[in-house]
Amino acid sequence: MAKQKAKAIQLFDQEILPGTSIELNFNFAKLHTNTPVDVPIIVERSLYEGPTVLFTAGIHGDEVNGVEIVRQLVSKGINKPKIGTTICIPIINIFGFLQKLRDFPDGRDLNRSFPGSKKGSLAGQVAYKLMTEIVPHADYVLDFHTGGSSRFNAPHVRIEKGNEQLTELAETFGAPFILYSKNLKSSFRNACRKKGIPMLLFEGGKSNSIDAAVSNTGVNGSKRILHQLGMLQSKFKVSTPAKSAISIGGSKWIRAQASGMFKSSVKVGSKVAVYDVLGHITDPYGKVHYWIKASHEGYVFNVNEAPIVYQGDALFHISTQIL
Ligand SMILES: [Zn+2]
Structure with a gap:
């Protein structure tokens, strides 16, 4: 046309x-x-x-x-x-x-x-x-x-x-x-x-x-x-994504069970199994240690990168349902 x-x-x-x-x-x-x-x-x-x-x-x-x-x-x-x-x-x-x-x-x-x-x-x-x-x-x-x-x-x-x-x-x-x-x-x-x-x-x-x-x-x-939409100039290349998108139908945040210095040990976007260690919270004097574990299996699509967290802070957003 x-x-x-x-x-x-x-x-x-x-x-x-x-x-x-x-x-x-x-x-x-x-x-x-x-x-x-x-x-x-x-x-x-x-x-x-x-x-x-x-x-x-x-x-x-x-x-x-x-x-x-x-x-x-x-x-x-x-x-x-x-x-x-x-x-x-x-x-x-x-x-x-x-x-x-x-x-x-x-x-x-x-x-x-x-x-x-x-x-x-x-x-x-x-x-x-x-x-x-x-x-x-x-x-x-x-x-x-x-x-x-x-x-x-x-x-x-x-x-x-x-x-x-x-x-x-x-x-x-x-x-x-x-x-x-x-x-x-x-x-x-x-x-x-x-x-x-x-x-x-x-x-x-x-x-x-x-x-x-x-x-x-x-x-x-x-x-x-x-x-x-037929709008892109032909001089630009369009790549196919390496993998097809993962569709998340539901998700849940895992929160800090204590205040302290926080370090995540999972890569954002990775898949975790239930009870996998996701990160660690300690006090500045190295006396207390809390390991944060996955409450369920899923993709971790958000990771909190704050070095210091308060009890109740959202730390990991994990899928609960894949469509
Ligand atoms: Zn925004």
Whole structure:
């Protein structure tokens, strides 16, 4: 079928013609010094009609590995589509990013502030603007996250159960794991679901840290999705993942049974058997020792890398059900 010429689109009252590259500014508030803050949105349009894919990261300002993935998409030109349009927002919560913090300056979690409101909290206003001005243009959304604080996630895609289209997209993405989890109320993922826009939420690595393997998984997965949609330029190679994704239907955290200095002895992503030793907690004087053992068999897809933990801290996230 012959390619059809695309039409102009309208973003923030700006007309964006087919075949153009443009950087828009999503400036929603200034710093308290009256300094303006730029939140760049990079729009790349092909001359030809096709899907629109929105890539977002930094909803949590300290999740820099997600930012790195979208940065690479832009920097390598992967976002320049053969057909259709890509919209990249590498850092949504720029306030958090500046301070290496997860939340907004008002203490709100942007990912619990959707769909937001025009006159709500700052986070709510950003959510609202995103949902009303940008998301309606998207046919697909890929949102990149990392584990919170020191909790290192094995690269995985989170989707809800029972949605065939999302399952197919997640399989195409090709991360080592697919985690079936419910949409959190007031999350970006839930807001997209309500609009009927398929979204893949990628998790990989931990906050304030960049891991090359995680970045590669995110970039390669994005390339596979663009390729599947016929949007990837032919100069980019698409690799087949070494193994097909392991689908996790249920999971459980193992928590610290005591406070102390903590060392994990399992590799994130590995499979463990029941009673396998996962790590060790001791006091700074070497008097007490606790060995943390697996309560069940499964894949360890998150490992806490904090050197010091409190009793009850989540240490290992292990699958309970493989689909
Ligand atoms: Zn996050």
